Amino acid sequence: MSKVDYATLKKGGFMRQIQKDCFSLRLQTVGGALTTENLKKIAEVAETFGNGTVHLTSRQGVEIPFIQLKDIDTVKAELAEGGCRPGVCGPRVRTVTACQGCKVCPSGNIETYHIAKQLSDRYFGRELPHKFKFGVTGCQNNCLKAEENDVGIKGALTVKWLADKCIHCGVCVKACRTHAVTIADVDGRVSVNNEKCNYCGRCAKSCPTDAWDTQPAYIMSFGGTFGNTVSKGESPLPLVTSEEQLFRVADAAIQFFADHAQPGERFKFTLDRVGREMFYQKLKEAYHG
Amino acid sequence: MADTYQADETVDITDVVCPVTFVKAKVALEEMDEGQVLAIRMNDGEPVQNVPRSMKEEGHQVLKLNANNDGTYTLLVRKVGD
Numbered sequence: 001m002s003k004v005d006y007a008t009l010k011k012g013g014f015m016r017q018i019q020k021d022c023f024s025l026r027l028q029t030v031g032g033a034l035t036t037e038n039l040k041k042i043a044e045v046a047e048t049f050g051n052g053t054v055h056l057t058s059r060q061g062v063e064i065p066f067i068q069l070k071d072i073d074t075v076k077a078e079l080a081e082g083g084c085r086p087g088v089c090g091p092r093v094r095t096v097t098a099c100q101g102c103k104v105c106p107s108g109n110i111e112t113y114h115i116a117k118q119l120s121d122r123y124f125g126r127e128l129p130h131k132f133k134f135g136v137t138g139c140q141n142n143c144l145k146a147e148e149n150d151v152g153i154k155g156a157l158t159v160k161w162l163a164d165k166c167i168h169c170g171v172c173v174k175a176c177r178t179h180a181v182t183i184a185d186v187d188g189r190v191s192v193n194n195e196k197c198n199y200c201g202r203c204a205k206s207c208p209t210d211a212w213d214t215q216p217a218y219i220m221s222f223g224g225t226f227g228n229t230v231s232k233g234e235s236p237l238p239l240v241t242s243e244e245q246l247f248r249v250a251d252a253a254i255q256f257f258a259d260h261a262q263p264g265e266r267f268k269f270t271l272d273r274v275g276r277e278m279f280y281q282k283l284k285e286a287y288h289g
Numbered sequence: 290m291a292d293t294y295q296a297d298e299t300v301d302i303t304d305v306v307c308p309v310t311f312v313k314a315k316v317a318l319e320e321m322d323e324g325q326v327l328a329i330r331m332n333d334g335e336p337v338q339n340v341p342r343s344m345k346e347e348g349h350q351v352l353k354l355n356a357n358n359d360g361t362y363t364l365l366v367r368k369v370g371d
Contacts, residue, residue, distance in 0.1 A: 106346060170354040171341040174333075174362065206342035208351030 013086035014072065017065065024055065024065040025075065026087035031098030031116040032060030041082020049075050059095045061087055091130050093123040098136040099144045108138035109201050110155030110216045123254060129261035132254065140200040147233040148226035150267040151253050154219040156239055157201030161190045165211035172203035199239065217241045222253055223268040231268050236280045237287050245287065252286035294352050294365045296328035297321065303332050303361055310336045311343045318349065321368050329364045337362045
């Protein structure tokens with residue numbers, strides 16, 4: 001048999017197993033969203049070419065283990081018929097994770113799938129000095145753990161009280177978990193303390209008369225990692241208020257990593273080594289366009 | 290500001306925890322007629338943070354949240370729909 005190019009196989013999502021000539025095939029996903037067509041094909045391939053099991057990965061992906069080396073091309077072709085493509089591993093942009101966001105979840109502030117899909121279309125598989133992860137979470141509940149990613153995006157809501165629609169019921173004051181909302185005893189005026197507000201949007205979502213003007217926004221974090229080293233991404237920028245701005249900033253972050261990282265160095269360690277000042281300056285320039 | 294509401298029925302959900310808090314309030318509303326007002330007595334913390342919003346999301350009209358100054362709150366809700 002010809003020499004096996006494991007690096008190429010890994011790049012194409014074939015993860016070597018401890019069993020000789022067996023691979024766990026990782027599939028390309030975005031935010032863990034799969035169609036029933038995908039799932040039927042995955043089940044068929046796992047039964048025919050694997051051992052009848054699949055593994056759901058920590059990044060919302062699917063791996064089909066026990067695929068034989070000799071079957072790799074057939075398996076790829078079979079999966080393509082069900083709309084499935086191999087994923088990636090190694091030093092490149094990995095699976096973009098996302099929660100279901102505001103199209104499904106009552107807590108969601110942003111369209112997470114929409115953002116995740118665009119991030120994936122823009123960056124997925126891009127070759128870099130080391131792995132690079134994006135994650136999108138819809139709100140402060142942070143189900144998708146934004147800050148564990150190299151670039152994390154968290155949905156936010158900016159709120160402005162609308163006096164004429166307010167019935168002064170007091171629900172927003174209690175719904176707020178950061179005690180940023182107060183209601184005046186005298187005239188019932190509602191105030192939001194911007195120092196305390198975390199943009200979760202709970203005041204507006206709980207309001208019985210929708211007496212809030214709201215705008216979705218994004219909190220971006222940089223340099224998170226949750227493997228051998230555990231470190232939370234930092235958020236040096238003010239709220240990002242448009243998709244255009246978001247992608248300008250994301251472009252700047254990934255380019256900074258491409259330009260400054262050493263091979264095998266995660267983003268956090270690049271930032272530790274070259275210093276955050278220069279990076280934050282680049283981010284600010286992108287933020288202001 | 291001077292609005293006061295007369296409750297037709299009262300339910301106490303301080304003896305249960307989430308998600309039964311919401312279920313108990315919902316069951317109480319189901320036994321009432323459209324337009325009637327339910328007073329729901331609830332604990333501070335998670336119940337008062339979440340139950341008013343759940344009532345809104347169910348389509349009912351939230352009228353007022355009153356502090357009882359004993360660590361509990363009373364939410365007044367007008368039933369919408371049958």
